[in-house]
Amino acid sequence: MTLIQLTTSSSRKIAARLLRMLLRDWRVVFALTVFVAIGCAALVSPFITDTMTATDTGRLLRGPGPGHLLGTDNLGRDIGARLVGGAVVTVQVVAIAVGAALVVGTVLGLLAGYLGGWVDAVVMRTVDGLIAFPLLVLALTIVAALGPGVNNALIAIAVVITPQFARLVRGEVLSLRTRDWVAAARIVGVPTPVLLYRHVLPHLAGTLLVFTALQASTAVVAEGALSFLGLGVQAPDPSWGAMVASGTNYLSSNWALSVFPGLALFLTIAAFNLLADALRDVFDTHRTN
Amino acid sequence: MTNTPKRGDRRNARRLSLAASTLTLALFVASCGGSEAGDSAGTLTVGFDNEPVTLDPAFSSAISSDRNVLNMFYDTLVRQDADGEFVPALAEDWEQDGDTLRFFLREGVTFHDGTDFDAEAAVANLTRVMDPENGNTKAAALAKVEEVTAEGEHILELTLSEPDPILLVNLAHEAGMMASPSSLEADSLDREPVGTGPFTLSSWRSNVNLVAEANPDYWRTDDEGEALPRLGQVTFDFVTDPSTLRANLSAGQVDMVRVLPPEEYLQLEENPQVTFEDTGVRRSYYISINQEEGVFENPQAREALSLAVDREGIGEAAASGEYDISPSFATEFDWFFDESIQVPEHDPERAAELIEEAGLEGEEVSILVRRRDPDPTIAELVQSELNQTGLSASVEVLEFESLLDQMNEGDYDAAVMVIDVPRLDPSLTFDPYLVTGAPNNWGGISSDELDDLLAEGTRIEGESERAEIYSEVQRSIGDNNDLVFLHQPTAPLIHDVDLQGLVFNVDGQWRLDEAWFES
Numbered sequence: 115m116t117l118i119q120l121t122t123s124s125s126r127k128i129a130a131r132l133l134r135m136l137l138r139d140w141r142v143v144f145a146l147t148v149f150v151a152i153g154c155a156a157l158v159s160p161f162i163t164d165t166m167t168a169t170d171t172g173r174l175l176r177g178p179g180p181g182h183l184l185g186t187d188n189l190g191r192d193i194g195a196r197l198v199g200g201a202v203v204t205v206q207v208v209a210i211a212v213g214a215a216l217v218v219g220t221v222l223g224l225l226a227g228y229l230g231g232w233v234d235a236v237v238m239r240t241v242d243g244l245i246a247f248p249l250l251v252l253a254l255t256i257v258a259a260l261g262p263g264v265n266n267a268l269i270a271i272a273v274v275i276t277p278q279f280a281r282l283v284r285g286e287v288l289s290l291r292t293r294d295w296v297a298a299a300r301i302v303g304v305p306t307p308v309l310l311y312r313h314v315l316p317h318l319a320g321t322l323l324v325f326t327a328l329q330a331s332t333a334v335v336a337e338g339a340l341s342f343l344g345l346g347v348q349a350p351d352p353s354w355g356a357m358v359a360s361g362t363n364y365l366s367s368n369w370a371l372s373v374f375p376g377l378a379l380f381l382t383i384a385a386f387n388l389l390a391d392a393l394r395d396v397f398d399t400h401r402t403n
Numbered sequence: 404m405t406n407t408p409k410r411g412d413r414r415n416a417r418r419l420s421l422a423a424s425t426l427t428l429a430l431f432v433a434s435c436g437g438s439e440a441g442d443s444a445g446t447l448t449v450g451f452d453n454e455p456v457t458l459d460p461a462f463s464s465a466i467s468s469d470r471n472v473l474n475m476f477y478d479t480l481v482r483q484d485a486d487g488e489f490v491p492a493l494a495e496d497w498e499q500d501g502d503t504l505r506f507f508l509r510e511g512v513t514f515h516d517g518t519d520f521d522a523e524a525a526v527a528n529l530t531r532v533m534d535p536e537n538g539n540t541k542a543a544a545l546a547k548v549e550e551v552t553a554e555g556e557h558i559l560e561l562t563l564s565e566p567d568p569i570l571l572v573n574l575a576h577e578a579g580m581m582a583s584p585s586s587l588e589a590d591s592l593d594r595e596p597v598g599t600g601p602f603t604l605s606s607w608r609s610n611v612n613l614v615a616e617a618n619p620d621y622w623r624t625d626d627e628g629e630a631l632p633r634l635g636q637v638t639f640d641f642v643t644d645p646s647t648l649r650a651n652l653s654a655g656q657v658d659m660v661r662v663l664p665p666e667e668y669l670q671l672e673e674n675p676q677v678t679f680e681d682t683g684v685r686r687s688y689y690i691s692i693n694q695e696e697g698v699f700e701n702p703q704a705r706e707a708l709s710l711a712v713d714r715e716g717i718g719e720a721a722a723s724g725e726y727d728i729s730p731s732f733a734t735e736f737d738w739f740f741d742e743s744i745q746v747p748e749h750d751p752e753r754a755a756e757l758i759e760e761a762g763l764e765g766e767e768v769s770i771l772v773r774r775r776d777p778d779p780t781i782a783e784l785v786q787s788e789l790n791q792t793g794l795s796a797s798v799e800v801l802e803f804e805s806l807l808d809q810m811n812e813g814d815y816d817a818a819v820m821v822i823d824v825p826r827l828d829p830s831l832t833f834d835p836y837l838v839t840g841a842p843n844n845w846g847g848i849s850s851d852e853l854d855d856l857l858a859e860g861t862r863i864e865g866e867s868e869r870a871e872i873y874s875e876v877q878r879s880i881g882d883n884n885d886l887v888f889l890h891q892p893t894a895p896l897i898h899d900v901d902l903q904g905l906v907f908n909v910d911g912q913w914r915l916d917e918a919w920f921e922s
Contacts, residue, residue: 167787167790168787169720169783169784169787169788171713171715171716171717171719171720171784172716174719174720188720188780189720189780189783189784189787190720262799262800344774344779344800348797348798348799348800349779349782349783349786349798349800350783350786350787350798360780362646363645363646363666363667363776363777364666366670367666
């Protein structure tokens with residue numbers, strides 16, 4: 115009893131220390147600022163759908179200025195409103211596509227690594243097969259086969275990222291399964307699912323957190339690329355990638371069309387990468403301690 | 404028409420073809436490393452957005468830009484110059500005698516494969532076009548020719564069933580292009596054109612380029628008796644992206660571009676190395692409407708569409724203000740243009756009322772459009788305008804082939820399309836789009852009134868009589884909203900200032916046999 119209390123209180127202490135370390139890191143603060151901004155934008159966007167899709171040929175390609183703070187695009191739509199609308203897709207990509215890949219990939223990796231045998235063979239050969247393709251080419255092919263659209267883009271992104279999680283988790287599990295506490299749990303008859311959840315998964319948390327942040331940035335890039343090529347979000351719904359694409363034709367008449375959505379993509383991707391960096395530093399320190 | 408195939412089958416087929424074209428695109432992007440033009444040696448490089456599907460003139464599509472390429476390799480009995488006058492080509496002279504049309508053929512002309520051009524060869528070519536069995540696309544052009552015979556080595560005789568006011572027009576273009584009899588037998592013209600034209604095909608790589616060399620034995624000479632063609636080599640670079648074409652032109656990688664949308668060519672106005680030539684060609688944007696099924700089966704919905712679109716707004720947004728508005732495909736330069744026909748006023752309120760009266764609020768409408776700027780922009784504007792009427796519109800941007808597949812299946816509500824005008828004759832402008840069951844009548848327009856009028860138009864002679872018929876045709880399309888006509892961007896030919904001697908056809912398409920570079 116006392117032993118358990120001791121471990122809980124000490125793990126709380128460790129968690130609190132980690133959090134303090136993270137919040138002192140400018141990279142984490144930057145990432146959180148970006149995430150809060152995107153989150154707010156996504157929450158606001160359902161209330162301004164009309165503004166972001168309303169065309170007006172009387173105000174084409176206006177530069178930034180009063181009335182339309184970030185200017186208007188080639189159909190006279192407000193760029194600022196469309197930028198806010200584009201945040202929704204980014205949130206969907208991270209929450210749905212990366213979320214699904216994290217869950218499915220982790221479960222597959224745990225099973226393959228812990229059970230071994232034919233489960234391992236089937237899962238890992240499939241994973242190898244998928245990883246053999248360059249990520250974007252695979253995503254493009256999947257979307258092209260399913261048909262363009264935001265749902266299919268999310269599916270494609272989830273499918274190309276899942277193997278990355280599976281491979282990472284399997285590798286970690288292979289080294290964990292031979293540890294004493296796992297063997298002990300197995301000997302006292304803890305059922306496999308419980309064993310994996312209570313005694314293996316927690317040791318992967320740090321690594322998975324860092325990796326998820328990295329994969330989120332990859333996913334945002336992939337969505338941007340798919341939409342840039344017209345295979346992701348379909349007009350007139352806004353997406354940053356599609357906005358950059360349509361703006362390339364008007365770079366000489368209104369730079370704002372491409373630059374602002376490009377900046378939004380850049381900040382988002384930078385936020386995820388910096389966060390991953392910061393997390394890795396923290397977890398490494400923890401380990402060396 | 405076949406019974407409606409399962410929707411799923413069509414979709415799968417389309418997706419597969421999209422998957423295939425995406426991969427092709429990836430390979431293409433990887434393979435188009437560098438293409439360069441060496442102007443000095445009389446080499447012309449043309450940036451060309453519409454790669455021909457086939458180089459067999461009898462099987463070519465109705466796309467008039469194909470003619471720019473076909474004219475390189477083939478000659479016709481007569482040519483029609485920019486003013487519409489007929490001038491001698493492979494026939495030195497011709498005479499009409501009742502129902503008989505007799506051509507006196509030029510002697511000493513050889514095909515690229517060395518065989519002589521004579522009356523027998525001409526008979527073989529025309530008979531092939533007239534054959535209804537082989538599925539060629541030009542048979543209608545010679546429908547009134549009953550018999551073709553060789554009356555001597557260099558005399559060709561056509562017997563007609565009734566007078567045909569546009570027979571010479573047809574003979575001056577694809578239907579009258581002469582290919583070597585041996586290649587007709589081998590049926591190999593689609594990739595290996597063998598004609599008598601000024602250039603011979605050297606290589607053709609799909610989606611990349613087509614290279615043609617001068618034909619050293621070409622029969623034509625210029626006014627001073629100098630041999631033609633003057634250029635040693637012509638390359639067509641197949642590039643669809645307008646901004647790439649514009650960039651290639653300003654970098655000197657291509658010397659001439661077939662067509663560019665205004666927002667691109669306006670950027671070249673300051674460039675001293677580039678010149679513009681308005682050949683009268685307009686790109687006529689229109690909306691093809693599926694009236695066989697879906698929302699637009701209802702005439703009120705079609706009228707609403709016509710009233711909902713802001714033609715001028717679309718012209719400003721998609722053609723940077725460089726456009727005309729016309730109530731049909733006709734341009735103001737056409738002899739059958741009728742200025743008394745009104746273009747529908749932009750009236751979104753009335754459009755919304757019509758949709759409400761028809762009880763179609765909230766109905767879904769899909770708008771198809773080709774993936775080539777600025778077409779998707781136009782579709783998005785139409786979509787936004789349709790949504791304001793109460794319909795719920797979506798845009799599907801497709802590669803050209805998938806787009807045509809889907810339209811041929813009748814699997815669409817509306818499609819933003821464009822054709823180059825003028826055509827050679829109003830019958831060629833209107834018939835393929837309006838006659839019941841015609842190849843480009845994707846929406847299923849079927850009106851006895853139109854069919855009768857259009858048949859009449861190809862029967863009677865005399866420009867003013869025919870003009871009356873075609874203005875009836877244009878009124879009828881407008882009244883029924885069979886097609887909705889948008890704007891007509893100007894489409895100047897844009898080329899290097901040093902390129903001289905371009906010859907234009909009556910339809911604004913060009914020939915290169917007299918072209919040369921001024922150094």
